[in-house]
Amino acid sequence: GxxxxxxxxxxxxxxxxxxxxxxxxxxxxxxxxxxxxxxxxxxxxxxxxxxxxxxxxxxxxxxxxxxxxxxxxxxxxxxxxxxxxxxxxxEHYACINCGISFAELQPRDFSFNSPYGMCCACNGLGTKIEVDPDLVVPDKNRSLAEGVLEPWRRGGRGYILYYRGLLRELARQEGFSMDTPFKKLSKDVRRHILYGCDEYVRGRLFEGLIPHLERLFRETDSDYLKSEINKYMSVLSCPVCQGGRLKKESLAVTINNKSVWDIVRMSIRAAAHFF
CATH class of the missing domain: 3.30.190.20 (Ribosomal protein L1/L10, rRNA-binding domain)
Structure with missing residues (x-):
């Protein structure tokens, strides 16, 4: 006792x-x-x-x-x-606070060509071909009523009216105006429009423009539809590794607060000073 x-x-x-x-x-x-x-x-x-x-x-x-x-x-x-x-x-390869653990570090853990070191989200490329928000909303001065969402203002009349109706219902539920320029909508509203939210619109969760395009791109067998969606896609930095190409455990290893990704991007002068 x-x-x-x-x-x-x-x-x-x-x-x-x-x-x-x-x-x-x-x-x-x-x-x-x-x-x-x-x-x-x-x-x-x-x-x-x-x-x-x-x-x-x-x-x-x-x-x-x-x-x-x-x-x-x-x-x-x-x-x-x-x-x-x-x-x-x-001395352990684990964090007692967050519970993350991994095997003893080896050179392969710092190679983006190795499955042990590469970022799983981009397969070690550092980039991903994704729908680019700047391409789906090229003119942020326009409003939803003016067709600011480029992919949803193209297509047949029924297609355009359907998604305009979804946006009107979302606007009613979240309390924003269809006539407000896109750039003046709140950050949360813009995020909900582009990436979806937990609001039920016409009996279904509002999917959002970008997930909608990504789903169509994955599921369609139409080469024409893929080529149309591809117009709104760009090569962007991987959102997980931020272009570092390595998994987060490898990027977390630092020397003087610099990861291997920070070091390989140094100029010769900066590297000489660092080492």
Missing amino acids: EFRQIFADVRKQGFVRVRVDNTIYDIDSGIKPDRKRAHTVEVVVDRLTVATDEKSRLTDSVEAALKTGKGVVIVSRPAKGGRRQDMLFS
Whole structure:
């Protein structure tokens, strides 16, 4: 009870301080945490000021902390306002906060030609051929009533009237005007029109213009329809890797806050300075 066994084990290992709920105590000061509450107990391995002549001691302390913490160590340092900032380091290929884990890093993890390193969304290309919002709405000064959505103002009369009716119903439900220039509609309304939303319009979820075109492009067997939709498509940076071509785990590996993607884009002068 009251963490007595934990404190006894810490004392047995030769440590003299613990941190309980962010407060440091001497191990022999008679600490009595409330048994009815959950507590965080951490072993204080060492306290020192970082200096050149303390390098050996610092190395020994970090190794001892990693051994005691089973591969996890916290470095607590002074911060502004008299507070302290904790920095968590781990020998494990996992994050104890978000639960992400992966295998030991290998050179193949940094190759976009390898299935182990490539971004799965674009297959390592860094780009995707997608419907371009600027092509489906070429003149943002026009309103929905004036046919600002280029793909939905082309086709047969029935096709045009059907989608105009959907937009009128969406406008009624979300409280915007069909006569307002597209660029003056709220950001949320523009997003709903282009990418869909959770509003039911005529008994169905409003799909949105861009998902509608993408679905038609995938499902149609008509070469003519594909060629028409292709007019509104562009080669864009992959939205997942942002052109980096690698999976997010590989891009998360940094040296001096630079990922491999940041480094390969450097000029020769910048690279020489960096290295």
